[in-house]
Amino acid sequence: MTARILLFAFLSLAFTAPARAHPHVWVTMKSEVVYAADGTATGIRHAWSFDDMFSAFATQGLESKEKGKFSREELAPLAKVNIESLKDYDYFTYAMADGKKADMSDPLPDYWLDYADQVLTLHFTVPFKTPVKAKLLKVDIYDPTIFVDFAFDKKSPVQLVGAPGGCKLDVALPREMTFAEGKKLADIPADQPNTTMAFGAEFANKILVNCP
Numbered sequence: 282m283t284a285r286i287l288l289f290a291f292l293s294l295a296f297t298a299p300a301r302a303h304p305h306v307w308v309t310m311k312s313e314v315v316y317a318a319d320g321t322a323t324g325i326r327h328a329w330s331f332d333d334m335f336s337a338f339a340t341q342g343l344e345s346k347e348k349g350k351f352s353r354e355e356l357a358p359l360a361k362v363n364i365e366s367l368k369d370y371d372y373f374t375y376a377m378a379d380g381k382k383a384d385m386s387d388p389l390p391d392y393w394l395d396y397a398d399q400v401l402t403l404h405f406t407v408p409f410k411t412p413v414k415a416k417l418l419k420v421d422i423y424d425p426t427i428f429v430d431f432a433f434d435k436k437s438p439v440q441l442v443g444a445p446g447g448c449k450l451d452v453a454l455p456r457e458m459t460f461a462e463g464k465k466l467a468d469i470p471a472d473q474p475n476t477t478m479a480f481g482a483e484f485a486n487k488i489l490v491n492c493p
Contacts (some may be wrong), residue, residue, distance in 0.1 A: 307332040316443040321412035356394040378415035423485035454489035
């Protein structure tokens with residue numbers, strides 16, 4: 282498989298068709314809320330680890346110097362495809378500062394993919410268009426159509442980096458999907474868009490930061 286075909290397939294499976302039915306890609310997240318010296322939040326730094334089946338597909342046929350291992354440089358084209366594709370979906374990251382939408386910009390250029398224990402992890406930082414200073418900063422991470430299923434890492438889900446003293450961090454996990462909801466999603470053919478059940482916000486992973 283040529284690099285061009287591989288990139289196209291990778292893009293198609295992951296992010297060019299997120300309107301398909303129940304989850305097809307599973308992501309385990311570690312996130313950081315990054316602050317500047319003046320106490321403003323400047324962005325959200327993500328590390329998204331893809332499920333092993335998706336990681337195997339994405340690296341299938343990818344050339345590497347050592348079999349079964351991939352350097353950051355060898356994975357750079359895949360990382361670029363991921364980042365460019367995520368733009369159409371707001372990087373699945375939605376922020377509110379004191380009840381008002383806080384717009385995000387394109388990721389910083391220092392994004393990368395790594396590969397360890399047969400799992401791909403995408404590292405990237407989504408900055409705020411304007412640094413945010415708020416008593417309550419809320420960040421929701423989800424796919425509206427539930428093509429991608431997000432879950433926080435159990436041991437180290439979220440951290441504050443450089444936050445002012447007194448800021449408190451909370452993490453709210455999404456509710457469980459009911460049996461009826463799961464069955465209805467499963468009944469949607471994989472090649473048909475999930476429009477009637479595009480309710481992913483109900484299953485958002487939430488970061489809540491309260492500052493004095």
